[in-house]
Amino acid sequence: MAARHNWKFFRAGGFDQVKLETASDLLALDQLDQKLWVALACPTTGLEFDAKTLAMMDTDKDGRIRAPELIAAVKWTVQCLKDPADIFKGSLGLPLHAISDATPESKQLLASAKQILINLGKKDVQSITLEDTGDTAKIFAQTHFNGDGIIPLDCATDDATKAVINDIITCLGAETDRSGKPGISQAKVDLFFAEAQAHSDWWKKAETDNTVLPFDGSTNVAAAAFKAVKSKLDDYFTRCRLAAYDPRAVNALNREEKEYLVFAGKDLTLASAEIASFPLAQVAGEKALPLRAGLNPAWAGAIANFESLVVSPILNGKGELSETDWGLISAKFANYDAWMAAKVGTSVEKLGVKRIREILAGKSKEAITALIAQDKALEPESNAIAAVEKLIRYHRDLHQLLNNFVSFRDFYSRKRKAIFQAGTLYLDQRSCDLCLFVSDAGKHSIMASLAGTYLAYCDCARRGTNEKIQILAAFTNGDSDNLMVGRNGIFYDRKGCDWDATITKIVDNPISIRQAFWSPYKKVARLIEEQIAKRAANADEAANARLAQAAIRLEKAAQTGQTQAPPPPDPKKVDPGLVAALSVGAAGLGATLGAILTGFLNLKWMMPLGVIGIILLISGPSMLLAWLKLRKRNLGPILDANGWAVNARARINVPFGASLTGIAVLPPGALRDKFDPFAEKKRPWGLYIFLFILLLLAGLWAFGKLDFWLPGRITSQSVLHRKPALENSAPASPVPANPAAPSSAPTKPPA
Numbered sequence: 242m243a244a245r246h247n248w249k250f251f252r253a254g255g256f257d258q259v260k261l262e263t264a265s266d267l268l269a270l271d272q273l274d275q276k277l278w279v280a281l282a283c284p285t286t287g288l289e290f291d292a293k294t295l296a297m298m299d300t301d302k303d304g305r306i307r308a309p310e311l312i313a314a315v316k317w318t319v320q321c322l323k324d325p326a327d328i329f330k331g332s333l334g335l336p337l338h339a340i341s342d343a344t345p346e347s348k349q350l351l352a353s354a355k356q357i358l359i360n361l362g363k364k365d366v367q368s369i370t371l372e373d374t375g376d377t378a379k380i381f382a383q384t385h386f387n388g389d390g391i392i393p394l395d396c397a398t399d400d401a402t403k404a405v406i407n408d409i410i411t412c413l414g415a416e417t418d419r420s421g422k423p424g425i426s427q428a429k430v431d432l433f434f435a436e437a438q439a440h441s442d443w444w445k446k447a448e449t450d451n452t453v454l455p456f457d458g459s460t461n462v463a464a465a466a467f468k469a470v471k472s473k474l475d476d477y478f479t480r481c482r483l484a485a486y487d488p489r490a491v492n493a494l495n496r497e498e499k500e501y502l503v504f505a506g507k508d509l510t511l512a513s514a515e516i517a518s519f520p521l522a523q524v525a526g527e528k529a530l531p532l533r534a535g536l537n538p539a540w541a542g543a544i545a546n547f548e549s550l551v552v553s554p555i556l557n558g559k560g561e562l563s564e565t566d567w568g569l570i571s572a573k574f575a576n577y578d579a580w581m582a583a584k585v586g587t588s589v590e591k592l593g594v595k596r597i598r599e600i601l602a603g604k605s606k607e608a609i610t611a612l613i614a615q616d617k618a619l620e621p622e623s624n625a626i627a628a629v630e631k632l633i634r635y636h637r638d639l640h641q642l643l644n645n646f647v648s649f650r651d652f653y654s655r656k657r658k659a660i661f662q663a664g665t666l667y668l669d670q671r672s673c674d675l676c677l678f679v680s681d682a683g684k685h686s687i688m689a690s691l692a693g694t695y696l697a698y699c700d701c702a703r704r705g706t707n708e709k710i711q712i713l714a715a716f717t718n719g720d721s722d723n724l725m726v727g728r729n730g731i732f733y734d735r736k737g738c739d740w741d742a743t744i745t746k747i748v749d750n751p752i753s754i755r756q757a758f759w760s761p762y763k764k765v766a767r768l769i770e771e772q773i774a775k776r777a778a779n780a781d782e783a784a785n786a787r788l789a790q791a792a793i794r795l796e797k798a799a800q801t802g803q804t805q806a807p808p809p810p811d812p813k814k815v816d817p818g819l820v821a822a823l824s825v826g827a828a829g830l831g832a833t834l835g836a837i838l839t840g841f842l843n844l845k846w847m848m849p850l851g852v853i854g855i856i857l858l859i860s861g862p863s864m865l866l867a868w869l870k871l872r873k874r875n876l877g878p879i880l881d882a883n884g885w886a887v888n889a890r891a892r893i894n895v896p897f898g899a900s901l902t903g904i905a906v907l908p909p910g911a912l913r914d915k916f917d918p919f920a921e922k923k924r925p926w927g928l929y930i931f932l933f934i935l936l937l938l939a940g941l942w943a944f945g946k947l948d949f950w951l952p953g954r955i956t957s958q959s960v961l962h963r964k965p966a967l968e969n970s971a972p973a974s975p976v977p978a979n980p981a982a983p984s985s986a987p988t989k990p991p992a
Contacts, residue, residue: 245272246265246269248260248266248269251650253649253650253653253654254649254653254889254890254892254894254897255890255891255894257277258648258650258653258889259277259278259647259648260648261643261644261647262329263326264324264325264326267315267319267328268319268325270312270315270647271316273647278646278888279646279647279648279649279887280645280646280647280649280880280885280887280888281307281308281888282307282884283305283306283645283646283885284304284305284306284884285305285306287677287680287884288660288661289660289661289662289735290638290641290642290645290660291634293634294634294642305884306646311646311647314635314639315639315643317635318636320341320346320347321340321344321347321350321632322340323338323339323340323341327339328635328640329640331638331641332636333370333637334370334633335354335369335632335633335636337354337355337367337368337369338367340354346628349625349628350628350629350632353622353629354369357369358373360379361373361376361379370633371630374626374629374630374633375630380626386616386618387419387420387616387623388419388616388618388619388621388622388623388624389419389620390426390616390620391418391419391424391426391613392425392612392613392616393418393420393423393424394406394407396612397612399608401603401605405605405609406424406425408433408592408596408600409425409429409430409433410425411591411592412433412592413432413433413588416429419623426613427613430606430609433588434606436585436586436587436589437586437597437601438601439585439586440585440589440590440594440597441586441597441598441601442585443580443583443584443586444594446580447580450576453576454577455573455574456550456554459550460577463550463551464577464581466543466546466547466550466551467547467551467570467574469547470543470544471571473521473543474521474567477524477530478564478567480494480520480524481524481528481564484525484526485526486526491524491525494520494524495520496519496520504516511539511541513539516538519537519539520537521536521537522535522537523535529562529563530561530562530567531560531561532545532548532559532560532561532562533545533548552566552570555570555573641660642660645660649876649891652876652891658735661883661885662677662735663678663734664712664733665732665733666697666712666732666733666742667730667732667733668697668714668724668728668731668742669719669723671718671902671903671904672902672903673902674901674902674903675714675717675876676712676713676714676732677712677879678710678883679698679711679712679882681711682698682711682713682746683746684882685883686746688878688881688882690748690878691875691878692874692875692876692877692878692879693870693874694716694748694750694874694893695721695724695748695749695750696713696715696747696750696879697716697724697744697747698711698713698714698746698747698748699711699712699713699730699732699742699745700742701732701740701742703739704741712732712742714732715893715902716752717752717898717899717901717902718752718902719752719753719902719904720752720753720755721749721756726744726746726747728743729742729743730742730743730744750870751870753899758864761863872892874893874898875890875891875892876891876892876893877891942957943957944957
């Protein structure tokens with residue numbers, strides 16, 4: 242039983258992620274519970290990662306990398322390296338001393354790598370790169386063969402073999418050799434010679450049976466002339482049989498006069514479909530077809546061609562064609578038609594039967610097969626080159642893929658971009674680092690909307706080219722006031738290329754607590770602005786209407802000769818009920834404000850807490866709702882919509898989201914000239930606020946609300962010589978100790 246591996250984890254995004262830092266971590270990767278993997282699958286496209294490496298890893302060619310495929314790639318790479326920890330270096334070149342020689346496969350890899358360098362003239366170089374394995378033309382420079390089983394034209398040494406290879410390419414098409422040249426494989430050769438033999442045998446049947454080609458070398462032409470009129474001749478003789486059966490049908494079979502009237506008024510040509518649909522000649526019982534006169538003019542040319550190529554050779558220049566003659570001619574072509582229906586080898590027919598038999602009689606097939614076998618003999622070396630390239634790629638790329646698949650270390654460490662991050666979008670004085678390529682914004686947004694993140698889909702185009710892409714950008718800091726469909730920005734991809742970006746779709750979600758705090762006030766301000774704009778528009782419309790009516794009245798007055806100006810409109814009478822209602826409303830509003838102000842003043846030293854309470858009452862609900870949504874902000878649905886299988890709730894909390902979207906700030910040490918010659922004239926709001934606070938404090942002092950905190954000599958009672966409320970009030974009559982005793986205080990006589 243294998244020893245249990247002790248894993249190390251780090252916490253980021255609100256969940257635990259595994260650390261892959263040692264060779265033992267790689268060796269035990271298959272033991273890590275996949276429930277602890279951040280992702281279980283990712284697409285092979287749309288990532289900032291080497292596409293060829295992903296294609297090599299995608300063994301089932303389904304367009305996705307799954308956990309078992311990644312584990313298999315790690316195991317194979319670990320077995321081929323002396324020290325598996327070399328994977329963490331991610332170097333571009335693979336040192337030869339790093340390749341293991343402990344297994345037959347790794348020994349073959351090491352030998353192949355050395356042989357590649359020798360063939361490239363780099364015998365003393367101790368490291369091999371992808372550029373070395375990609376230069377197959379130099380690797381196989383000493384021979385035309387490269388082990389892929391495809392031979393180009395220049396592999397043949399004699400002209401006859403080259404001519405046959407060219408014929409095969411002409412008939413069946415070419416395959417691309419590893420060198421990039423057009424060539425043929427053994428499968429193409431076998432198919433070509435099978436087709437050639439079948440076509441030759443098919444021709445042999447016609448050569449041994451005289452009835453197949455009744456006109457020798459001109460049978461094809463005669464058959465074409467026969468087929469051109471066959472259906473029309475069958476129609477003619479069928480009509481003649483019907484006329485013989487019942488003479489009453491003759492007029493109908495020849496078409497009635499009214500049918501000519503349909504097109505008689507048109508401009509006609511012999512190619513008109515109406516004329517061609519009429520009978521070949523006048524129909525009568527058992528009547529022979531005249532071949533030179535009395536024919537439908539639309540068919541005269543075809544019949545003349547048929548007569549010269551078919552009728553004359555068989556009937557010796559006979560001027561008409563009976564139904565019996567027609568049956569004899571049709572029988573002449575029966576065997577030809579059957580032979581043509583059984584045609585085989587059509588792919589090589591263009592060469593002609595003479596050239597085909599010349600090829601079959603030669604030794605070109607054996608020569609080409611020998612060349613292909615010579616090429617296939619180098620297949621092990623060719624496969625070894627592919628294996629060396631695979632090891633170089635895995636040695637360079639595996640560590641990065643592990644940190645974007647098993648864990649999202651690259652994404653949460655912020656030291657380098659994750660492989661799913663496409664670049665950076667600059668828009669609205671912000672830079673968005675969480676950008677992904679998408680293929681269909683509509684489909685993607687269905688799943689991505691569950692992420693609880695403010696998303697902007699953009700169409701991007703490169704100036705001067707026809708390149709277009711779609712991206713998704715997540716705004717995780719700032720506010721959404723100036724984000725709307727149609728806004729333009731610039732997108733920089735990972736290669737540094739710039740794209741013109743335009744927002745085409747928005748998924749609205751809270752961006753920050755700060756935005757939620759100001760949201761109610763902004764909504765009220767927008768509402769007030771809208772109402773003012775609406776009332777202004779209505780007033781402007783009413784004024785324009787009055788002006789239009791006045792203009793109409795003046796025009797009518799001018800037409801009727803009136804020179805006196807129309808009387809002014811009667812002043813509108815004010816509705817007493819409306820005045821009363823407004824008075825009651827104003828009184829109620831004043832009472833409400835007075836009660837609020839009195840309650841606020843009664844708070845005394847707790848008045849600051851009252852201000853905070855009012856603010857929380859207004860902004861608290863929106864802030865609470867935003868906080869709840871921001872807590873649920875999740876990267877998973879965004880990636881799942883792109884074909885990932887994210888296995889964890891990868892949170893984007895407020896601090897981390899702030900790092901993903903940069904806000905424009907002046908650099909440290911920058912000097913700013915605050916003078917703006919075109920700035921709008923500002924009102925002294927600071928002075929207004931100061932005066933308001935001063936008046937408020939004076940009022941509170943005058944009412945004695947501040948006496949508790951002030952020294953005695955400056956309280957409102959001392960300064961204003963005002964007696965306390967207790968002294969100003971009438972004292973209560975004391976209750977005598979003995980109720981029966983008479984009071985010593987004088988009593989006021991009754992009035």
